[in-house]
Structure formats: C-alpha cells, structure tokens
Amino acid sequence: MIEILFFFFAAxxxxxxxxxxxxxxxxxxxxSLIVLLSSMSGLFILxxxxxxAVIQVIVYAGAIMVLFVFVIMLLNLPEDEDGxxxxxxxxxxxxxxxxxxxxxxxxxxxxxxxxxxxxxxMAGTPELIGRSLFxxxxxxxxxxxxxxxxxLMGAVVFAKKDL
Amino acid sequence: MIEYLxxxxxxxxxxxxxGIFGGVMGSLAYLTWLERKVMARVQMRPGPTxxxxxxxxxxxxxxxxxxxxxxxxxxQANKFLFILAPIVALIPALLSFSVIPFGPRLQVxxxxxxxxxxxxxTSLGVYGIVLGGWASNSxxxxxxxMRSSAQMISYELSLTLSVVGVLMIANTLSLGELxxxxxxxxxxxxxxxxxxxxxxAFVIYVVSAIAExxxxxxxxAESEQELVGGxxxxxxxxxxxxxxxxxxxxxxxxxxxxxxxxxGGWTGPAFGPDWLRMVLPTIWFVGKISVFIxxxxxxxxxxxxFRYDQLMKFSWKVLLPLALANILITSLIVxxx
Numbered sequence: 001m002i003e004i005l006f007f008f009f010a011a012x013x014x015x016x017x018x019x020x021x022x023x024x025x026x027x028x029x030x031x032s033l034i035v036l037l038s039s040m041s042g043l044f045i046l047x048x049x050x051x052x053a054v055i056q057v058i059v060y061a062g063a064i065m066v067l068f069v070f071v072i073m074l075l076n077l078p079e080d081e082d083g084x085x086x087x088x089x090x091x092x093x094x095x096x097x098x099x100x101x102x103x104x105x106x107x108x109x110x111x112x113x114x115x116x117x118x119x120x121x122m123a124g125t126p127e128l129i130g131r132s133l134f135x136x137x138x139x140x141x142x143x144x145x146x147x148x149x150x151x152l153m154g155a156v157v158f159a160k161k162d163l
Numbered sequence: 164m165i166e167y168l169x170x171x172x173x174x175x176x177x178x179x180x181x182g183i184f185g186g187v188m189g190s191l192a193y194l195t196w197l198e199r200k201v202m203a204r205v206q207m208r209p210g211p212t213x214x215x216x217x218x219x220x221x222x223x224x225x226x227x228x229x230x231x232x233x234x235x236x237x238x239q240a241n242k243f244l245f246i247l248a249p250i251v252a253l254i255p256a257l258l259s260f261s262v263i264p265f266g267p268r269l270q271v272x273x274x275x276x277x278x279x280x281x282x283x284x285t286s287l288g289v290y291g292i293v294l295g296g297w298a299s300n301s302x303x304x305x306x307x308x309m310r311s312s313a314q315m316i317s318y319e320l321s322l323t324l325s326v327v328g329v330l331m332i333a334n335t336l337s338l339g340e341l342x343x344x345x346x347x348x349x350x351x352x353x354x355x356x357x358x359x360x361x362x363x364a365f366v367i368y369v370v371s372a373i374a375e376x377x378x379x380x381x382x383x384a385e386s387e388q389e390l391v392g393g394x395x396x397x398x399x400x401x402x403x404x405x406x407x408x409x410x411x412x413x414x415x416x417x418x419x420x421x422x423x424x425x426x427g428g429w430t431g432p433a434f435g436p437d438w439l440r441m442v443l444p445t446i447w448f449v450g451k452i453s454v455f456i457x458x459x460x461x462x463x464x465x466x467x468x469f470r471y472d473q474l475m476k477f478s479w480k481v482l483l484p485l486a487l488a489n490i491l492i493t494s495l496i497v498x499x500x
Contacts, residue, residue, distance in 0.1 A: 027297070034290070054279040062286025063316065066293070070312045072295050073305065126276065126336055 002046055009042040032069050037061045051126045179271050187260050191411045192222035198460050205464040229404040237299060237397050244298035249398070249405035252291020255284045256412035263419050264339050266445040267428050277338040281420060282323055289315045291409060292384065296394035307393030308470065311384030315375060317478040324370035324486035325364045328493035329357045329424050342428030358425040363489045365425045367482055372417035374478070376410065378459055380466040385475055420456035426451050
C-alpha cells in the first residue's frame with residue numbers, strides 16, 4: 001500500500017516539477033509548483049514526518065505561493081514573455097549547479113546508514129523537533145530568524161522610499 | 164486486502180466517514196435556511212415560508228434549482244481554471260471535518276498534528292477564490308480575488324497566533340487531546356474551558372475567523388455594492404453552489420475549532436441511561452457550534468462592512484500585536500508555574 005502511495009506522490013511530484021519548467025504561462029507554473037509542494041508533503045507523511053508535511057503545506061503551499069499567485073495576478077503578465085533573453089547566461093550556470101546538487105544528493109544518500117533512517121523516523125513529532133531546535137540547533141535557528149527579520153526590513157525600505 | 168475491507172475497524176471507519184459527511188452536508192443545507200430565517204426575523208420579515216412548514220423544505224428547492232440552472236462559462240474565461248476553482252474551494256473545506264472530534268469516539272482520524280492539519284487544509288482553500296476570480300477574466304472578480312487573498316493571508320496570521328496560547332497550556336496539537344484536557348471543573352462549578360484562561364486569544368480568534376471565512380463585516384471580497392458579486396460574479400448553477408457550500412463549510416469548521424479550542428469541545432454534563440450518555444457529548448458539541456453560527460448570522464444582519472484600508476490596518480496593527488503580546492504573557496506564566 002505504502003509503495004503504491006509512494007509512487008503516486010513521486011510521479012505527481014516529478015510531473016509537476018517538469019510542468020513548472022515547460023509551461024509558457026507563469027500562473028500555470030506557479031500552480032504546478034503548488035502541486036509539487038503538496039505531493040512532497042504527501043511523501044513526508046509516508047516518512048512519518050507529519051509535522052514537516054503539515055508545515056510544508058502551511059508555509060509554502062498555503063502562504064508563500066498565495067503571494068506568488070497574488071503578484072502574478074496583480075501584474076497580469078502576458079503569456080509567453082520573451083524577457084528571459086537577458087537571463088540567458090543563467091542557463092549555462094544552471095547545468096553545473098544542477099549537477100553539483102545531484103552530486104550532493106548522491107553523496108548524502110550514499111553515506112546514510114540504516115540506523116539513521118530508523119532514528120529519523122522517530123524524530124518527526126512536534127515535541128522532538130521543538131526540543132532540538134531550541135537546544136542543539138539554537139544558534140542556526142536564531143541566526144535564520146535574524147536573517148528573515150533583515151530581509152523583512154529590507155523589503156519595507158525598498159517598498160517605501162520615504163519613511 | 165479483502166480481509167481488511169470486511170474487518171470491523173474498516174467498516175466502523177466507513178460508517179464514521181459516511182455519517183459525518185452526511186451530517187455535515189445536511190447541516191450545510193440547513194445553514195442556508197437558518198441564515199435566511201434569522202436574518203429575516205432580525206429585519207422584521209417572515210423569511211422563507213412557502214416551501215414546507217416554516218419554509219423547512221426551502222434548501223431542497225434551492226438545491227434542485229441550482230442543479231437545473233444553465234451552467235454558463237464566459238467565452239473569454241480560462242475554461243480549465245474556471246472549472247477547477249470551485250472544486251479547489253470545496254474539497255479542502257470538507258476535508259477538514261476528517262479530524263474534528265464530534266464526540267468521544269466520533270472522529271475519523273485523531274492526527275497528532277490535527278490542529279495544524281486544519282490550518283494547512285484551510286489555507287489551500289484560498290486558491291479556489293483566487294483562481295475563480297482570475298479565470299473569470301473580468302474586472303470585478305479579479306478585484307474581489309485580490310482583495311480576498313490579501314485579506315486571508317493577513318488574518319491567517321492572527322488566527323494561527325491566537326491559538327498558540329491554548330497550545331502552550333494544553334501541550335498538544337491533537338484535537339482529541341485538546342478536548343480531553345478541558346474536562347472537569349474548577350471549584351466545582353466553572354468548567355475547565357480555555358476561554359477562561361485565554362479570553363484575549365478567544366476574541367482574536369473569533370474576529371480573525373470571521374475575516375477568514377469572508378463573512379460580514381469583513382466580506383470585502385464580494386461586497387455587492389462595489390464589486391457586483393466579487394470573485395463569484397461570473398459563476399452560476401452548481402459551480403456557484405459549490406462556492407456557497409465551501410463558504411458554509413468553512414464557517415462550520417472555524418466554529419467547530421473555536422468550540423474545541425476554547426469551549427471544551429464535546430465536554431459537558433453526561434447523565435441519564437447509557438444511550439443518552441453516548442449521544443449527549445455530540446449534542447453539546449453541536450449546541451456550542453450553533454451558538455457561533457447564530458452569532459455569525461446576527462453579525463451579518465446588523466453590522467455594516469469595513470472599509471478596505473481599515474480592514475488591513477485592523478489586522479496588522481491591532482490583532483497581530485495583540486496576539487503576539489498574548490503569546491508572550493502566556494509563555495511567561497507557563498514558564499513560571
């Protein structure tokens with residue numbers, strides 16, 4: 001049963017990811033991204049990481065993507081824009097970056113021990129995640145929140161020229 | 164596989180799903196009747212009286228009418244998204260009932276992250292409105308959809324933050340455990356409900372919940388006087404009915420959540436013979452939800468609508484700081500005691 005669900009969500013995720021790239025209209029790309037994020041959350045549930053799955057939907061699919069869709073609608077971008085010309089060099093940067101990411105993934109998966117998987121499945125509850133965030137990972141956690149605060153203030157400064 | 168399909172657990176689960184789904188759909192239909200009747204009485208009108216006694220068969224007549232109406236899709240609309248939008252609005256609205264405990268054992272699934280599950284699912288409901296407004300390819304729906312997405316994002320923050328205090332007291336995210344944590348009384352007569360510990364959070368929650376469900380006085384997304392019908396201007400027939408059902412289902416969900424979080428869920432005095440003890444918790448639960456629904460309808464029939472800038476200011480400058488202060492004070496008290 002779990003295998004069937006895994007392949008269903010995995011196929012959905014890969015299909016949606018490809019769709020994000022090939023769609024001409026930005027809104028369809030954004031919608032495919034939502035499908036991708038939701039199916040990832042399904043995969044997280046299969047890995048017993050309920051908390052992560054739910055947070056994935058709340059934060060990405062429910063909040064950030066709504067803002068994306070909102071902006072796309074607000075600008076009402078025309079279909080099939082050729083404005084990607086000035087970003088042409090990014091294509092060539094994309095290939096080595098993609099390969100590098102693939103390499104990282106393979107290395108990480110290569111080094112995973114069976115014991116790690118069993119331990120990781122125990123760590124999906126909100127209590128344990130909260131505890132480790134506020135003990136072992138306190139510094140990265142606080143640093144991230146500071147970064148987000150800086151980004152927020154930066155956005156306000158950009159948006160409002162005269163404060 | 165076959166053995167599982169005829170096992171008692173599976174059949175019990177199916178019975179629960181069918182029962183809860185049927186009950187919810189039935190009460191959604193009669194919510195429209197209740198709303199029309201109560202609003203009419205507030206405004207010194209009799210309301211629906213012609214179809215059945217007290218107009219009780221009115222929802223059935225309305226449903227039939229929706230079914231037989233012509234289903235119009237505007238020629239300039241984006242057909243795929245236009246059809247998809249009502250579905251996207253309705254499915255999350257109904258899914259959230261799968262984790263709500265209607266009684267001690269009357270719950271489809273008691274997830275360990277049940278509360279977050281509801282927040283996640285309902286946050287997807289906004290896409291129905293946004294896509295419907297955009298796909299109609301018309302000015303009023305687009306305006307309504309943009310207003311509604313801005314409004315729902317803003318009020319979702321205060322809604323989510325308002326329940327953090329309750330979570331810190333109850334120390335759980337499962338809706339079943341949240342209810343059982345509120346059983347019993349203080350001093351023998353005050354029920355152990357979170358509303359007495361978190362009155363500020365309760366007010367923030369109720370206000371944000373009204374805004375989240377796009378109801379008056381926060382129904383900027385479909386304000387008739389400026390936007391015709393808002394995001395569902397171009398919708399007709401069953402598609403419009405699905406949007407309506409989604410709105411009422413969301414109303415029921417937030418009322419049920421308010422009951423579970425602040426009013427003790429299905430807790431209440433149980434007495435009498437065994438069968439009555441079985442049924443009473445569900446009756447208490449439904450009764451408490453009805454109070455919220457009645458309050459919603461009363462608000463709709465009495466209050467005027469907010470102006471758009473007032474609405475946004477109220478969320479970001481009043482509710483959000485208040486919710487944060489509530490979390491700070493609650494966590495201080497929890498840490499000390």
